[in-house]
Amino acid sequence: MVLVDWLAALSGFSFLIYGLSCLQSRAMAREFERFGLARFRTLTGLLEVFGGVGSLIGVWYPPLLLLASGGLTLLMVLGVAVRLRVRDGLFLTLPALVLCVVNGYVAMEAWRRVVAA
DSSP states (O other), X not given: OOHHHHHHHHHHHHHHHHHHHHHHOHHHHHHHHHHTOGGGHHHHHHHHHHHHHHHHHHTTOHHHHHHHHHHHHHHHHHXXXXXXXXXXXXXXXXXXXXXXXXXXXXXXXXXXXXXXO
């Protein structure tokens, strides 16, 4: 496994756990209410779970990795935007920003794999 595969797997596990938390946790429900996005909590959780599973499987199937990591990148761009909108500090915004960059890198590498195939 190369670096991009490890990053995809790490991201996949992270989003799988975070997505399940988003679907089940009362604390996450309160966070989405604070964001003014309570109606999008279930959708966000499902997208994170599907993206996480897609990243894990995508390590062996680059087209799926491209779709999953690209979708997670977009989701994290929106997550950073929400954090900025509600004026959360750097400490609270940093996880979404890091996951955005990691998934963007994974998506670019997955694109290279798909084009090279």
